[in-house]
Every structure is written in structure tokens, then in C-alpha cells.
Amino acid sequence: MSGTDINQVLAQMRAMAAAAEGTKTPPAATASTEANKPDFGKLLEESINKVNEAQQHAGNLAQSFEAGNPNVDLGQVMVALQKASLSFEAMTQVRNKLVSAYKEVMNMQV
Numbered sequence: 001m002s003g004t005d006i007n008q009v010l011a012q013m014r015a016m017a018a019a020a021e022g023t024k025t026p027p028a029a030t031a032s033t034e035a036n037k038p039d040f041g042k043l044l045e046e047s048i049n050k051v052n053e054a055q056q057h058a059g060n061l062a063q064s065f066e067a068g069n070p071n072v073d074l075g076q077v078m079v080a081l082q083k084a085s086l087s088f089e090a091m092t093q094v095r096n097k098l099v100s101a102y103k104e105v106m107n108m109q110v
Contacts, residue, residue: 008037012037047091047094048091050087051084051087051088051091054080054083054084054087055084055087055088057080057084058077058080058081058083058084059084061076061077061080061081062077062080062081065077
């Protein structure tokens with residue numbers, strides 16, 4: 001994690017702590033934090049699209065190899081399939097963690 005990422009996380013934690021205490025954060029701090037923070041939904045969508053592209057690429061390589069394309073070798077196909085499998089597994093684990101966090105937040109008493 002880079003220094004800017006850590007600073008963004010710290011700023012978000014301070015803002016949440018201030019909101020929990022009922023105090024307001026200064027508008028300048030909020031504006032600068034909002035301008036620098038990435039959109040979580042957009043990051044998630046991009047990650048899903050990358051996993052989809054990796055799976056499609058691996059599938060296309062496998063089909064080319066099965067069709068007898070001399071430009072595609074077995075090692076290339078196996079590496080692409082493993083990359084696609086690993087990225088899908090990682091995405092599944094992220095989804096599981098998100099669902100778990102959502103359930104935990106929903107069970108909190110206000």
C-alpha cells in the first residue's frame with residue numbers, strides 16, 4: 001500500500017470517527033478527500049471486466065490450440081487458463097468478504 005493510499009484510508013477513518021462522535025469535519029478536508037478517493041463501484045466493475053477478459057482470452061487460446069493453430073502452444077494455453085482461474089478465485093473471495101461485511105453491518109444495532 002502506498003503512502004497516498006494510507007493517507008486516504010486514514011482520512012476516511014477520521015471522517016467516520018468524527019461522524020460517529022457527531023462532530024462535523026471541516027469542509028476543506030472533506031472536499032479534498034472526496035476529490036482523491038476512487039469510486040468503489042467503478043473499481044469493482046473494472047476488476048470484474050478484467051477477470052472476464054482473462055477468461056475470454058484463455059477460452060480463445062484453448063479453442064485455437066484445439067483447432068490446431070500452429071502459433072499457439074500448449075504452455076501458453078495452460079498459463080492463460082491458470083491466470084483466468086486464479087483471477088476468478090480471487091474475485092470470488094472478494095465477493096465472499098463483501099457479503100460477510102454486509103451481513104455484519106446489517107446485524108449491527110443502531
